[in-house]
Amino acid sequence: xxxxxxxxxxxxxxxxxxxxxxxxxxxxxxxxxxxxxxxxxxxxxxxxxxxxxxxxxxxxxxxxxxxxxxxxxxxxxxxxxxxxxxxxxxxxxxxxxxxxxxxxxxxxxxxxxxxxxxxxxxxxxxxxxxxxxxxxxxxxxxxxxxxxxxxxxxxxxxxxxxxxxxxxxxxxxxxxxxxxxxxx
Numbered sequence: 181x182x183x184x185x186x187x188x189x190x191x192x193x194x195x196x197x198x199x200x201x202x203x204x205x206x207x208x209x210x211x212x213x214x215x216x217x218x219x220x221x222x223x224x225x226x227x228x229x230x231x232x233x234x235x236x237x238x239x240x241x242x243x244x245x246x247x248x249x250x251x252x253x254x255x256x257x258x259x260x261x262x263x264x265x266x267x268x269x270x271x272x273x274x275x276x277x278x279x280x281x282x283x284x285x286x287x288x289x290x291x292x293x294x295x296x297x298x299x300x301x302x303x304x305x306x307x308x309x310x311x312x313x314x315x316x317x318x319x320x321x322x323x324x325x326x327x328x329x330x331x332x333x334x335x336x337x338x339x340x341x342x343x344x345x346x347x348x349x350x351x352x353x354x355x356x357x358x359x360x361x362x363x364x
Contacts, residue, residue, distance in 0.1 A: 196282030215260035233273040244268035
């Protein structure tokens with residue numbers, strides 16, 4: 181694992197790397213990734229869970245108890261549940277979103293895939309995602325995992341980030357370019 185830059189250079193990246201190494205050693209990368217995906221969905225849907233992860237008022241023990249109470253019903257694997265306990269004890273639950281993103285990147289890299297962060301104005305259906313993956317694979321020459329995000333402010337089109345590379349075909353950017361060109 182890299183430590184001089186990239187994922188290993190951030191706090192969340194160090195936690196993600198530690199979790200990834202543990203999952204790899206236990207041969208449970210897929211189980212941990214599935215649990216993290218479930219947790220990401222729960223964070224997106226539940227304001228109470230988000231509040232639990234960022235509340236400065238809760239003590240370490242309260243945060244740990246709260247996160248343990250959530251792990252069971254969500255069906256999280258044992259490694260992920262214990263990891264969440266460590267984050268709670270270290271008061272790092274606020275880093276959970278970026279830890280999940282960094283873990284996904286490490287898991288994709290382990291499988292020989294590249295991760296693309298894709299922002300669209302509206303949710304993409306399964307056919308659109310499959311076509312996007314096919315197009316990106318043709319361009320990059322390897323499999324691509326996509327992380328989807330919806331941002332209505334881009335109006336239409338897509339913004340695709342792959343590492344430090346960005347492809348911005350959003351209508352917002354095109355309109356801004358046109359407005360700039362018209363100003364002369």
